Amino acid sequence: MTHLQLKDVSFTYPDGTSAVEHLSLDVPSGQRVAIIGQNGAGKTTAVKLMNGLLRPTSGDVLVGDWDTKTKTTAQISRKVGYVFQNPDDQIFHNEVMSEVRFGPKNMGFDEEKTEEITNWAMDLCGVSEYADENPYNMPYSTRKFVTIASVIAMDPDIIILDEPTAGQDKIGLALLSTLLSELEKLGKTVITITHDMEFVTEHFERIIVMANRRVIADDKAANIFYQHDILEESMLKPPAVARMASLLGLPNGILHKEELVDYLKQQLLLGGNV
Amino acid sequence: MTPIIQLDNVSYSYPVSEDWILKNVSLDIKKGSFVSIVGNNGSGKTTLCNILRGFIPHFHKGDLEGAIKLDGTDMSEYQLGQLGEKIGFVFQNPFTQISGVKDTVFEEVAYGLENLGVPVEDIYERVEEVLSLVKIQNLREKNPFELSGGQRQRVALASIIVMDPDILVIDEPSSQLDPIGTEHVFEIIRLMKERGKTIILVEHKMDLVAEYSDELIVLDKGEVLIQGPTRDVLASDVFNKAQIQYPHVTEIALELQKQGVPLNFLPIRDSEITTCFENDRGNK
Numbered sequence: 001m002t003h004l005q006l007k008d009v010s011f012t013y014p015d016g017t018s019a020v021e022h023l024s025l026d027v028p029s030g031q032r033v034a035i036i037g038q039n040g041a042g043k044t045t046a047v048k049l050m051n052g053l054l055r056p057t058s059g060d061v062l063v064g065d066w067d068t069k070t071k072t073t074a075q076i077s078r079k080v081g082y083v084f085q086n087p088d089d090q091i092f093h094n095e096v097m098s099e100v101r102f103g104p105k106n107m108g109f110d111e112e113k114t115e116e117i118t119n120w121a122m123d124l125c126g127v128s129e130y131a132d133e134n135p136y137n138m139p140y141s142t143r144k145f146v147t148i149a150s151v152i153a154m155d156p157d158i159i160i161l162d163e164p165t166a167g168q169d170k171i172g173l174a175l176l177s178t179l180l181s182e183l184e185k186l187g188k189t190v191i192t193i194t195h196d197m198e199f200v201t202e203h204f205e206r207i208i209v210m211a212n213r214r215v216i217a218d219d220k221a222a223n224i225f226y227q228h229d230i231l232e233e234s235m236l237k238p239p240a241v242a243r244m245a246s247l248l249g250l251p252n253g254i255l256h257k258e259e260l261v262d263y264l265k266q267q268l269l270l271g272g273n274v
Numbered sequence: 275m276t277p278i279i280q281l282d283n284v285s286y287s288y289p290v291s292e293d294w295i296l297k298n299v300s301l302d303i304k305k306g307s308f309v310s311i312v313g314n315n316g317s318g319k320t321t322l323c324n325i326l327r328g329f330i331p332h333f334h335k336g337d338l339e340g341a342i343k344l345d346g347t348d349m350s351e352y353q354l355g356q357l358g359e360k361i362g363f364v365f366q367n368p369f370t371q372i373s374g375v376k377d378t379v380f381e382e383v384a385y386g387l388e389n390l391g392v393p394v395e396d397i398y399e400r401v402e403e404v405l406s407l408v409k410i411q412n413l414r415e416k417n418p419f420e421l422s423g424g425q426r427q428r429v430a431l432a433s434i435i436v437m438d439p440d441i442l443v444i445d446e447p448s449s450q451l452d453p454i455g456t457e458h459v460f461e462i463i464r465l466m467k468e469r470g471k472t473i474i475l476v477e478h479k480m481d482l483v484a485e486y487s488d489e490l491i492v493l494d495k496g497e498v499l500i501q502g503p504t505r506d507v508l509a510s511d512v513f514n515k516a517q518i519q520y521p522h523v524t525e526i527a528l529e530l531q532k533q534g535v536p537l538n539f540l541p542i543r544d545s546e547i548t549t550c551f552e553n554d555r556g557n558k
């Protein structure tokens with residue numbers, strides 16, 4: 001089990017762009033966290049710092065009892081798996097099965113474990129039926145699931161998903177939801193970047209909001225989606241349910257579909273008008 | 275209105291596919307309309323886009339049946355270059371749209387115009403206008419490969435809009451965008467429609483699809499289930515059966531209806547939540 005800490009981390013790209021400034025974060029082992037916020041806020045940069053793809057310009061990244069300064073990216077990525085925002089940056093085999101098997105094989109798992117975990121990961125990501133297909137001939141949404149499978153097959157303690165909801169239909173989102181619960185049961189830490197506010201509200205207790213290179217909020221959904229200043233600074237909109245509740249002049253705090261349905265049903269069927 | 279694109283019984287399979295990917299697709303796109311193609315993952319939306327822009331059969335081979343007409347002329351009679359000028363295509367994956375031969379966002383957006391031989395002063399003006407429309411002026415000097423996902427998606431859109439094509443085929447232009455950026459892209463697309471362009475959009479974000487589109491085409495496993503005005507399609511049984519996400523407001527209203535709450539009408543836009551219930555709870 002692996003505790004993740006960022007201590008006053010800043011990062012500047014070689015072209016001089018400062019992408020992350022004074023980022024401090026603490027993610028206990030086994031937690032499910034969402035990172036949301038405006039385009040270019042520094043979300044992808046922040047998570048690449050967590051798995052060693054990028055190294056802080058200043059500050060420290062601690063993975064368990066490792067100070068990552070003393071570790072190679074290959075070592076860190078065994079504990080912190082990162083699913084790229086763009087699946088095509090990650091896929092390099094022309095068969096789904098070999099793509100997913102590459103990670104566990106490379107980890108040095110024995111043959112039996114490699115087969116077992118490869119199949120488990122493909123099942124969990126709904127891509128088993130495409131095992132022999134070429135990922136490049138698959139729709140974007142399925143390619144994304146192939147990349148998720150290949151990261152979880154390496155069995156890292158911490159899993160980072162960069163925009164897994166992009167371009168997913170209702171069925172794909174439900175699959176992601178199941179995946180999150182399964183990983184949680186296994187005690188994995190899962191950090192998910194997404195622009196889907198409904199998905200965040202339904203699936204995450206802890207939400208980190210980034211804007212302009214910094215974390216501007218780290219809180220529960222109810223404390224974020226009714227805070228206009230936070231939303232405005234981070235180019236976010238409240239989830240649909242909260243938008244409807246406010247159009248109806250309902251009290252603050254309603255965020256979930258069931259809550260709104262129950263509330264309206266009460267008003268309309270039992271209580272008449274408010 | 276006259277159709278600018280017409281498909282009559284079109285079926286298609288890629289060279290490697292075992293089955294038809296699109297099956298007997300017939301549809302009409304009216305000139306100047308804003309049509310959204312919706313459908314679940316793998317239903318064939320991107321494939322259909324590639325047919326609408328002539329990339330199939332000009333580039334992808336495979337088996338193609340049926341008739342495809344652009345402005346009344348068979349698609350196969352156009353050259354790929356001609357089609358490129360008439361139809362702008364924004365890729366689903368913005369990471370694949372970048373030319374790879376330009377060092378700055380400005381040059382990237384200018385690239386297509388340069389290839390068309392547009393005079394330099396005009397290029398400069400048009401590119402500046404589009405950079406500010408898409409709100410990426412601040413990225414002007416950045417390398418197109420050194421951008422965030424959402425920034426790349428904006429550059430991809432800008433580099434097509436700048437070409438000023440009559441028809442825009444746009445495959446999930448907001449998948450990497452933050453919520454306000456997404457809304458903004460829909461506003462840009464609406465502006466393009468107001469300028470007389472024909473818009474064909476693929477999108478999963480149904481709240482915005484319902485708000486902005488004139489018509490919907492529903493794809494399911496390679497077949498067109500229904501084409502028609504947005505409101506009619508969303509209210510149809512066919513749509514219900516297709517298991518596609520409804521706009522959230524529609525979903526809420528349908529759930530309440532199921533639980534016995536009577537509706538005045540089926541809402542498809544957020545704002546309609548205040549008037550769609552019979553005892554008009556919004557006007558308290």
Ligand SMILES: Nc1ncnc2c1ncn2[C@@H]1O[C@H](COP(=O)(O)OP(=O)(O)OP(=O)(O)O)[C@@H](O)[C@H]1O
Pocket residue numbers: 013014015017018019037038039040041042043044045046085416419420421422423424425450452
């Ligand atoms: N390789 C790079 N070189 C230089 N600058 C970069 C590079 N990658 C990203 N940037 C810049 O760093 C900033 C943060 O980018 P990052 O990709 O972390 O944003 P993000 O929050 O993930 O955004 P999005 O939601 O659009 O994916 C942006 O201004 C971007 O232009």
Ligand SMILES: Nc1ncnc2c1ncn2[C@@H]1O[C@H](COP(=O)(O)OP(=O)(O)OP(=O)(O)O)[C@@H](O)[C@H]1O
Pocket residue numbers: 136137138139140141142167288289290291295313314315316317318319320321322366
């Ligand atoms: N180049 C290709 N070669 C072979 N088959 C392909 C190719 N591109 C797509 N397909 C197949 O065609 C079908 C439809 O894919 P398409 O990409 O058109 O779906 P989509 O509706 O755009 O999905 P998504 O919502 O994920 O973008 C899928 O079964 C896919 O595997």
Ligand SMILES: [Mg+2]
Pocket residue numbers: 043044045085162422423424
């Ligand atoms: Mg990103």
Ligand SMILES: [Mg+2]
Pocket residue numbers: 139140319320321366445
């Ligand atoms: Mg597609």
